[in-house]
Amino acid sequence: MKFRSTLTMVIATASIALTGPALAQQQASMEVPEIAAEDVTSGQIASFVNAMIALERIRAEYQPQIQATEDTEERQKLAAEADEAAKAAVTETKGISPEEYIAIGRAANENKELADKITTRIVELRQKQQKRQTLQQPGVQEDGESTTDGETATE
Numbered sequence: 001m002k003f004r005s006t007l008t009m010v011i012a013t014a015s016i017a018l019t020g021p022a023l024a025q026q027q028a029s030m031e032v033p034e035i036a037a038e039d040v041t042s043g044q045i046a047s048f049v050n051a052m053i054a055l056e057r058i059r060a061e062y063q064p065q066i067q068a069t070e071d072t073e074e075r076q077k078l079a080a081e082a083d084e085a086a087k088a089a090v091t092e093t094k095g096i097s098p099e100e101y102i103a104i105g106r107a108a109n110e111n112k113e114l115a116d117k118i119t120t121r122i123v124e125l126r127q128k129q130q131k132r133q134t135l136q137q138p139g140v141q142e143d144g145e146s147t148t149d150g151e152t153a154t155e
Contacts, residue, residue, distance in 0.1 A: 035103040037111030045114075047095035048104045049121045054089035058082060 040048075062082035069075045090098045108115045 032099050032102045032106075035100070035107050037107045037114035040104055040107060040114055040117075042117075043095055044100070044104060045117055045121050047093055048101060049118060049125060051090045051093040051096055051101050052118075052122070053125070054093060055086055058085045058089055061085075 059082075062078060062085070066075055066078045066082070069078060087098055090096065090101050093101075096104075104114075108118050
């Protein structure tokens with residue numbers, strides 16, 4: 001399943017970002033709880049997905065910069081900055097901590113049903129986002145039909 005591998009990649013990237021070198025000192029004190037897939041609530045799934053989307057944005061911002069930088073010291077600096085941004089993004093996401101994010105990600109990697117629930121939530125959010133973007137285009141009505149002059153057609 002293509003999305004499952006994408007989900008796995010994003011979770012792995014986030015896990016690395018949240019436990020990377022910049023957080024090495026905090027890693028010892030970071031206790032990642034075990035969470036059973038069946039105990040993950042719909043609210044936790046929503047928070048997990050929101051955090052995951054924030055982490056995707058951070059990865060998209062930093063990964064090209066890190067790859068384009070030839071200086072090792074500068075790469076390490078950018079990686080540390082990305083680690084801090086990732087941790088802040090998850091911490092600032094309502095309803096989830098970095099530890100819970102990692103625990104839910106691990107549970108999703110081991111449980112297809114939980115992974116499917118996460119996938120469904122992501123698809124729903126992306127469809128809503130796509131619909132909003134379409135509605136923001138000039139000349140598109142709420143039903144998705146175009147008007148020639150940008151006005152809403154009435155019948």
